């Protein structure tokens with residue numbers, strides 16, 4: 288096991304499906320790092336068991352919450368308060384350096400070179416680019432930093448959006464101005480909104496994209512995939528073609544690499560009954 | 561006259577109305593710099609005359625064009641080929657340093673501190689934030705740079721979007737990695753797409769915004785303003801409330817500071833007939 292790790296988080300079965308695809312997409316591109324998932328106690332047994340076979344380590348953490356409904360309403364995302372739970376990742380001190388990945392990302396190409404970066408590195412957010420997007424970041428586990436973050440999070444208006452992104456941007460507030468090497472290239476965290484706003488750039492840099500991030504309300508696991516015709520159905524209205532291709536890519540990994548494990552574990556648990 | 565200047569561009573009467581608002585919004589916040597507008601020969605006499613009373617200098621330039629229809633179709637903006645004309649701004653060698661502003665921006669607060677920056681400084685684009693947005697940038701006029709840019713622009717695929725933004729990003733290609741001081745804060749060039757993608761950040765930084773940029777297909781001068789009830793009409797569907805407020809702000813300057821000049825010039829030209 289490497290002393291460096293990719294870390295993700297899942298507090299629901301839906302996000303856990305995402306985490307399973309994160310793990311498989313990392314294995315597919317041949318990562319040399321350990322894979323860690325933080326979970327809360329809400330997951331079904333089957334999902335939990337499958338996480339255990341896919342990740343090197345499963346860590347149960349306590350849920351933290353911002354309870355900031357005003358700002359979460361602005362985002363139309365009441366579920367994001369629980370993303371404060373993310374800061375538990377600083378407790379993983381047995382790793383010297385980590386890359387946190389949201390459970391709604393898909394790795395397309397090798398990203399192990401992220402470990403050459405230092406805390407705190409993240410890519411600009413394609414909404415307000417003076418903020419970083421908190422779906423992908425490089426950090427150093429440290430109980431001390433965790434303690435400071437919890438203290439910070441307990442203050443009023445700790446997060447300007449009610450989620451972890453507003454919190455971490457307030458905490459690592461010198462990201463914008465201090466050191467350009469802490470700015471990850473956007474190709475390490477290409478968020479879905481990009482596909483509407485600047486298509487020529489997406490086409491230009493398409494083959495450089497290392498990771499896509501299904502940020503926003505529509506998550507891949509909310510769609511339905513038909514393996515017979517290779518088509519997706521569900522709330523796909525208004526989604527850009529490039530976005531649809533990435534969603535399909537996500538589902539191919541789900542179908543080819545995650546489902547077999549889920550059904551194997553399911554059969555075993557049936558037999559054990 | 562200052563040896564430093566704000567420079568804008570208008571090749572049509574519509575964009576020229578924008579340029580007039582740019583000038584008045586800069587005067588309103590008390591700029592100490594010269595105001596320069598580059599125009600082509602398509603403008604009506606009344607507009608041209610009014611530009612002459614609002615700007616310190618009006619420079620007639622030759623239109624350049626990318627004729628890159630494939631990429632401009634991706635943007636749904638066939639009119640953007642002519643934005644190559646922008647690079648004429650490097651010819652203004654009588655100024656030691658300049659800030660280029662698109663004609664579709666509105667200055668809300670003093671931005672003279674931009675002249676402390678060096679060529680080439682620009683703010684990240686909120687669509688693909690590893691590119692800069694070319695609506696606001698700091699540069700040093702130089703015939704030599706102009707010559708290089710024209711040569712560069714004449715190559716195939718000089719611009720990945722068919723407009724000046726793709727061209728300038730290809731030319732100043734080390735902007736992303738070389739020097740963080742060349743990254744202008746986003747508050748100096750807040751583009752319209754932001755208002756849909758990350759509202760909590762907009763609210764958080766609202767009072768810091770120095771300049772809004774009506775980038776995209778809807779331009780303020782395409783709307784209608786009713787001074788009786790202070791309301792806007794036109795194709796406003798789907799526009800965010802904050803965006804509407806800025807559009808209204810643009811129209812107040814148009815109504816209070818530009819129209820009086822236009823009608824005065826109009827009366828005088830009627831009398832001279």
Ligand SMILES: O=c1ccn([C@@H]2O[C@H](COP(=O)(O)OP(=O)(O)O)[C@@H](O)[C@H]2O)c(=O)[nH]1
Pocket residue numbers: 295296297298299302366367369370373388389390391422501502503504
């Ligand atoms: O109910 C939730 C919501 C979020 N998350 C975790 O927090 C991350 C951030 O939330 P999300 O990706 O939905 O935010 P977005 O990227 O859409 O802003 C997710 O990827 C998950 O890792 C979770 O485990 N349970």
Ligand SMILES: O=c1ccn([C@@H]2O[C@H](COP(=O)(O)OP(=O)(O)O)[C@@H](O)[C@H]2O)c(=O)[nH]1
Pocket residue numbers: 568569570571572575639640642643646661662663664695774775776777
């Ligand atoms: O027909 C045109 C199109 C553009 N422009 C100039 O080029 C700039 C860039 O175009 P625009 O602002 O429409 O591009 P956007 O910011 O929407 O990408 C404008 O602000 C004007 O200064 C012009 O003079 N005539």
Ligand SMILES: [Mn+2]
Pocket residue numbers: 389390391392422500501502503
């Ligand atoms: Mn996410």
Ligand SMILES: [Mn+2]
Pocket residue numbers: 662663664665695773774775776
């Ligand atoms: Mn513009």
